[in-house]
Amino acid sequence: xxxxxRSRYAHHAMTNTDHTHDPxxxxxxESANAPxxxxxxxxxxxxxxxxxxxxxxxxxxxxxxxxxDLRAAIDAGLLDELDPETRCALHAPSLNMFMALGRDAWxxxxxxxxxxxxxxxxxxxxxxxxxxxxxxxxxxxxxxxxAQIGDYTDFxxxxxxxxxxxxxxxxxNPLMPNWKHLPVGYHGRASSVVIDGTPVRRPKGQTKxxxxxxxxxxxxxxxxxxxxxxxxxxxxxxxxxxxxxGSARDHLFGLxxxxxxxxRDVQKWEYQPLGPFNAKNFATTVSPWVVxxxxxxxxxxxxxPRSSDDPPTIDYLQPAEAGAYHITVEVHLRSxxxxxxxxxxxxxSRGDFFDMYWTMSQMLVHHASxxxxxxxxxxxxxxxxxxxxxxxxxxxxxxTWRGRDPLHLPDGTQRTFLQDGDEVILTGYAQRExxxxxxxxxxxxxxxxxx
Amino acid sequence: xxxxxRSRYAHHAMTNTDHTHDPxxxxxxESANAPxxxxxxxxxxxxxxxxxxxxxxxxxxxxxxxxxDLRAAIDAGLLDELDPETRCALHAPSLNMFMALGRDAWxxxxxxxxxxxxxxxxxxxxxxxxxxxxxxxxxxxxxxxxAQIGDYTDFxxxxxxxxxxxxxxxxxNPLMPNWKHLPVGYHGRASSVVIDGTPVRRPKGQTKxxxxxxxxxxxxxxxxxxxxxxxxxxxxxxxxxxxxxGSARDHLFGLxxxxxxxxRDVQKWEYQPLGPFNAKNFATTVSPWVVxxxxxxxxxxxxxPRSSDDPPTIDYLQPAEAGAYHITVEVHLRSxxxxxxxxxxxxxSRGDFFDMYWTMSQMLVHHASxxxxxxxxxxxxxxxxxxxxxxxxxxxxxxTWRGRDPLHLPDGTQRTFLQDGDEVILTGYAQRExxxxxxxxxxxxxxxxxx
Numbered sequence: 001x002x003x004x005x006r007s008r009y010a011h012h013a014m015t016n017t018d019h020t021h022d023p024x025x026x027x028x029x030e031s032a033n034a035p036x037x038x039x040x041x042x043x044x045x046x047x048x049x050x051x052x053x054x055x056x057x058x059x060x061x062x063x064x065x066x067x068x069d070l071r072a073a074i075d076a077g078l079l080d081e082l083d084p085e086t087r088c089a090l091h092a093p094s095l096n097m098f099m100a101l102g103r104d105a106w107x108x109x110x111x112x113x114x115x116x117x118x119x120x121x122x123x124x125x126x127x128x129x130x131x132x133x134x135x136x137x138x139x140x141x142x143x144x145x146x147a148q149i150g151d152y153t154d155f156x157x158x159x160x161x162x163x164x165x166x167x168x169x170x171x172x173n174p175l176m177p178n179w180k181h182l183p184v185g186y187h188g189r190a191s192s193v194v195i196d197g198t199p200v201r202r203p204k205g206q207t208k209x210x211x212x213x214x215x216x217x218x219x220x221x222x223x224x225x226x227x228x229x230x231x232x233x234x235x236x237x238x239x240x241x242x243x244x245x246g247s248a249r250d251h252l253f254g255l256x257x258x259x260x261x262x263x264r265d266v267q268k269w270e271y272q273p274l275g276p277f278n279a280k281n282f283a284t285t286v287s288p289w290v291v292x293x294x295x296x297x298x299x300x301x302x303x304x305p306r307s308s309d310d311p312p313t314i315d316y317l318q319p320a321e322a323g324a325y326h327i328t329v330e331v332h333l334r335s336x337x338x339x340x341x342x343x344x345x346x347x348x349s350r351g352d353f354f355d356m357y358w359t360m361s362q363m364l365v366h367h368a369s370x371x372x373x374x375x376x377x378x379x380x381x382x383x384x385x386x387x388x389x390x391x392x393x394x395x396x397x398x399x400t401w402r403g404r405d406p407l408h409l410p411d412g413t414q415r416t417f418l419q420d421g422d423e424v425i426l427t428g429y430a431q432r433e434x435x436x437x438x439x440x441x442x443x444x445x446x447x448x449x450x451x
Numbered sequence: 452x453x454x455x456x457r458s459r460y461a462h463h464a465m466t467n468t469d470h471t472h473d474p475x476x477x478x479x480x481e482s483a484n485a486p487x488x489x490x491x492x493x494x495x496x497x498x499x500x501x502x503x504x505x506x507x508x509x510x511x512x513x514x515x516x517x518x519x520d521l522r523a524a525i526d527a528g529l530l531d532e533l534d535p536e537t538r539c540a541l542h543a544p545s546l547n548m549f550m551a552l553g554r555d556a557w558x559x560x561x562x563x564x565x566x567x568x569x570x571x572x573x574x575x576x577x578x579x580x581x582x583x584x585x586x587x588x589x590x591x592x593x594x595x596x597x598a599q600i601g602d603y604t605d606f607x608x609x610x611x612x613x614x615x616x617x618x619x620x621x622x623x624n625p626l627m628p629n630w631k632h633l634p635v636g637y638h639g640r641a642s643s644v645v646i647d648g649t650p651v652r653r654p655k656g657q658t659k660x661x662x663x664x665x666x667x668x669x670x671x672x673x674x675x676x677x678x679x680x681x682x683x684x685x686x687x688x689x690x691x692x693x694x695x696x697g698s699a700r701d702h703l704f705g706l707x708x709x710x711x712x713x714x715r716d717v718q719k720w721e722y723q724p725l726g727p728f729n730a731k732n733f734a735t736t737v738s739p740w741v742v743x744x745x746x747x748x749x750x751x752x753x754x755x756p757r758s759s760d761d762p763p764t765i766d767y768l769q770p771a772e773a774g775a776y777h778i779t780v781e782v783h784l785r786s787x788x789x790x791x792x793x794x795x796x797x798x799x800s801r802g803d804f805f806d807m808y809w810t811m812s813q814m815l816v817h818h819a820s821x822x823x824x825x826x827x828x829x830x831x832x833x834x835x836x837x838x839x840x841x842x843x844x845x846x847x848x849x850x851t852w853r854g855r856d857p858l859h860l861p862d863g864t865q866r867t868f869l870q871d872g873d874e875v876i877l878t879g880y881a882q883r884e885x886x887x888x889x890x891x892x893x894x895x896x897x898x899x900x901x902x
Contacts, residue, residue, distance in 0.1 A: 150601075150641060150642055151602075151640055151641050151642050156725060166724070169724070170724070176723045176724055177659075178659075178666070178720055178721055178723070181657065181659070181665075181666050182657050182666075182721060184721070184724075184725055184728075185725065185728055186637065186638070186725040186726050186728050187637070187638035187639055187640055187728065187732070188638055189602055189638055189823060190601060190602050190641070191601055191602050191690075191823070191824050191825070191826050191829070192690055192823055192824055194690070201690075201691040201822055203821035203822050204693065204820060204821060204822070205820060205821050206632065206633050206765065206767075206817075206820065208628075208629075208632070214632075214762065214763070214765075215629075215632045215633075215765060216765070217765055217766065217767045217820065220821075239642075239643055239645070239652075239733075239734070240652040240733075240902060241902070242655065263821065266821070269629055270629055270633060270635070271724070271725075271726075272627045272629070272724075273617070273620075273621070273627055273635075273722070273723075273726070274607060274635055274636065274637040274722075274726040274727065275637050275722075275724070275725040275726025275727075276725065276726075277635075277636050277637050277638065278817070278818070278820065278821045278823065279821075281638070281818075281821060281823040282690075282691075282821040282822045282823055283690070311665065312665070314657065314665075314666060314667070314668055315668065316657075316668045366657075366729070367729070367732075369655060369656060369657065369668065369729065370654035370655060370656050370671075370714065370717070370729045370730075370732060370733040371652055371654050371655070371733045371902070372640060372642070372643055372729065372732040372733055373642050373643055374642070375642050378642070451691060451692065451822070
């Protein structure tokens with residue numbers, strides 16, 4: 001296999017864009033070239049899938065509405081340009097080994113796969129046998145959580161979200177004194193991270209009404225979503241050895257959408273003094289395709305913005321480089337009645353990941369600043385992405401201002417919090433003039449009644 | 452192999468004690484019969500070890516000052532009475548599979564191993580070859596974290612601890628309104644759980660002095676231990692399916708000592724509003740030998756105590772059976788100077804696990820009450836075990852009352868919080884008339900200077 005000259009990318013350190021980003025390139029998989037496609041040849045996100053014909057989970061790359069089966073491509077000798085360690089990692093049933101290999105392996109893989117899928121490359125394009133063996137419609141693929149997530153950590157990095165929520169729970173003291181000095185975060189529950197499309201059962205939990213003498217245990221009444229950005233750790237650090245800002249990005253593999261489902265009534269009662277626990281641990285949904293930092297390089301910008309009121313950033317969290325990304329995130333809602341009437345989902349908010357106060361690098365570095373060891377496949381999430389406007393608020397608690405301003409759905413009903421049968425659909429994409437659109441796909445879940 | 456009649460225990464549901472608890476029994480391993488031995492033939496805790504001669508981690512049972520290598524015993528055909536699935540699980544490099552099998556397999560294994568190690572059983576006792584193959588001095592074994600811990604959760608279940616600490620951090624409001632209604636807990640960090648003996652590097656972290664304008668990043672000044680009881684989950688539950696109190700104990704495999712190292716100055720600055728994060732995630736030490744609930748059966752009692760001031764226990768947390776355990780826990784401290792002068796460690800506190808307000812079953816059931824899925828090998832910890840008296844307080848924050856009442860060490864120095872070179876040694880044991888002593892062994896760590 002030789003399609004063009006790619007050797008110069010084999011050990012390319014990611015400092016800017018390369019031919020894999022060229023927006024004029026197209027793929028021989030036509031659906032990848034459609035305007036608005038999430039997965040053009042410039043994206044190449046990684047996921048883990050299986051099929052009815054072969055139920056073993058394996059790594060694939062999304063291209064248009066298809067998956068390129070990397071295990072099959074390796075078996076056919078099409079990735080022989082990659083070193084044996086990289087091929088071994090890509091032949092695994094999860095992305096952990098590949099995540100552990102680091103940027104050189106990721107860049108080399110991106111380059112080889114990009115070439116294979118380029119419109120001009122006949123290797124797979126012109127072989128019915130190879131296409132049958134290694135190209136699968138996404139519609140026929142069952143997706144799996146892409147990595148074994150050792151630990152899941154959730155941050156709280158949006159100033160707008162923290163201020164809005166804080167003002168509801170603590171009117172006198174919305175933003176804690178520490179908030180602008182460190183990315184506040186807490187450990188989440190890894191076992192209940194589920195993949196896009198998994199139904200989410202309304203949790204039961206202990207709650208207490210303000211006017212009740214005693215708490216009760218029953219179905220959550222204030223079920224909410226949180227629109228977040230997740231990011232997977234690549235190579236880890238040894239216990240006791242913090243990560244410096246200058247090398248933070250080398251430890252970050254890529255991004256997924258995250259719905260951090262939240263039981264607000266449980267949260268309100270339980271969260272003091274040790275933070276959210278049962279309010280969050282019944283389900284966290286991730287999108288299946290992990291979009292690499294390489295793919296998002298055209299969208300990396302300086303950030304986050306600071307105002308003259310903001311305190312100086314402490315040294316160990318000082319940005320070493322541009323570390324923010326312009327990524328549009330959207331929440332769509334579709335009730336059961338809307339599905340039955342074939343109505344499309346309703347867009348209920350749109351925000352920009354750029355609006356976060358803290359970058360992914362700062363969250364990672366703060367997390368490891370005590371020497372906490374991060375491991376390949378660990379999932380960190382940003383916290384709810386909320387912007388300055390009403391319609392950029394990333395959870396219902398804020399979007400309806402705790403139920404004061406219900407949303408009006410096209411089926412004639414109102415929403416303050418989620419109802420049984422509601423489907424929440426998160427989407428995300430980066431898009432600008434002069435660069436290819438990089439989509440994050442979808443992160444969906446339908447609420448089932450409490451058991 | 453036939454040593455006595457054990458068939459009647461093969462499917463014994465644990466409802467009371469059986470011949471394996473008989474305090475008159477002894478082992479042919481003489482050190483197991485010494486008064487005060489932690490690991491008599493009535494205990495039989497499980498751990499994962501390796502040796503210089505064979506570095507592969509494998510499951511063993513502690514007996515006196517020796518380890519019985521279960522992999523070697525299986526290879527020699529000595530556990531053939533167990534079903535193949537149980538033998539397979541015991542042949543693994545971690546306890547997760549065995550934990551997943553459930554009580555019948557645990558009881559059957561306990562019975563077979565108990566018989567093999569009984570003073571009257573010649574099978575291994577009288578074979579030099581077998582003793583060489585499967586009996587290893589603990590002093591020569593390298594111990595490993597006994598299970599792959601998917602998630603680690605830390606509770607806060609001691610009323611004395613919560614009240615003491617609460618009164619320091621929130622003098623007006625020491626105990627939150629929720630505290631007596633649910634076992635308050637938070638998700639911890641699984642990646643930094645380390646085994647007994649692992650040195651713990653003093654973390655750096657972000658802290659802010661009360662009179663400082665800005666926070667700073669540097670070595671933790673208020674390093675503390677927390678004496679806790681850890682317990683490992685056995686068979687898990689499916690996501691969306693809570694665990695009932697009546698079956699809670701079937702999901703609990705056994706206990707270890709846990710030192711939840713804490714950076715108090717980091718904690719004070721970071722913990723609001725989402726709870727402890729970096730203050731805890733730099734290291735959590737576990738003792739190597741997991742003492743099963745079966746072994747502790749003679750110490751299971753009704754509990755926890757409630758006073759007339761306490762609110763009624765909500766239905767889903769109502770005890771279905773006796774669920775508390777009398778287990779003495781001790782903290783010992785040894786400075787570098789004490790080690791250099793060959794002074795023994797100093798006992799600085801002694802408490803009773805019985806004093807916790809919430810039982811292990813209640814913590815587990817509350818954790819899963821939203822449908823959160825627990826997995827075999829998950830580690831839950833009780834929170835600091837503190838009793839009503841000064842010398843039963845399980846952390847330095849309480850023991851020295853935030854530094855007001857320093858401890859005086861035999862080397863002539865004082866302690867408010869931990870100094871570099873200090874070794875913290877947790878021990879635990881259950882002991883009473885008419886039952887064999889069941890020890891938990893030790894959980895040790897020496898503080899290294901910040902890096």
